Amino acid sequence: MFKKLLLVLGLIALTAFQANAQGLYLGPQGGYYKTQDADEGALLGGAALRLKLGALGIEGSINYRQEKYANGWVTAKGWPIMATGLLYPLPILYAAVGFGWYNVTLDYDQNKLPSIQDQTMQEVGWHFGGGVELPLGVIKLTGDVRYVFLDYEFKEWPGSKELKSNFMVFTAGLLFKL
Numbered sequence: 001m002f003k004k005l006l007l008v009l010g011l012i013a014l015t016a017f018q019a020n021a022q023g024l025y026l027g028p029q030g031g032y033y034k035t036q037d038a039d040e041g042a043l044l045g046g047a048a049l050r051l052k053l054g055a056l057g058i059e060g061s062i063n064y065r066q067e068k069y070a071n072g073w074v075t076a077k078g079w080p081i082m083a084t085g086l087l088y089p090l091p092i093l094y095a096a097v098g099f100g101w102y103n104v105t106l107d108y109d110q111n112k113l114p115s116i117q118d119q120t121m122q123e124v125g126w127h128f129g130g131g132v133e134l135p136l137g138v139i140k141l142t143g144d145v146r147y148v149f150l151d152y153e154f155k156e157w158p159g160s161k162e163l164k165s166n167f168m169v170f171t172a173g174l175l176f177k178l
Contacts, residue, residue, distance in 0.1 A: 026175065037164045044171075048175065065078050079102075094130060094144075096129045099127070102150060129144055138176065138177040139174060143173075144171055
């Protein structure tokens with residue numbers, strides 16, 4: 001009897017917790033990422049809009065990121081616009097999968113690669129990952145990790161064919177209820 005009562009109380013608390021967490025949220029996010037063949041990791045910043053309805057959610061985000069390749073010969077500046085589906089197996093844990101539209105400028109160092117012109121392109125990549133969402137009243141604290149599959153099309157020079165631009169990103173954010 002005690003176990004049944006405890007189970008019922010737990011389900012009621014879980015339902016109430018879940019109901020309070022539903023809604024539309026907007027806020028800043030920042031993070032750290034390391035592109036597979038970039039010279040080093042870097043910080044990124046942006047904003048996210050998240051709609052949560054029960055065990056499902058959707059997030060749209062835009063960020064700014066920049067990394068260097070080939071000992072600084074190329075600088076990639078990007079403005080990814082991402083759409084992510086969220087599945088909440090527990091009220092504070094989520095799995096994420098989605099795609100991104102990456103507006104990228106590849107800036108080639110003219111002192112080292114004088115014959116290659118800079119280029120701007122749009123690439124589509126996809127991602128998966130998971131995270132934690134902690135409700136704190138009308139604010140949520142979020143943190144997640146995502147792996148992004150993205151293939152920049154670098155102009156060719158010796159050694160450029162081997163460059164890979166997939167990356168792992170760790171983000172944290174504050175979401176405010178709208």
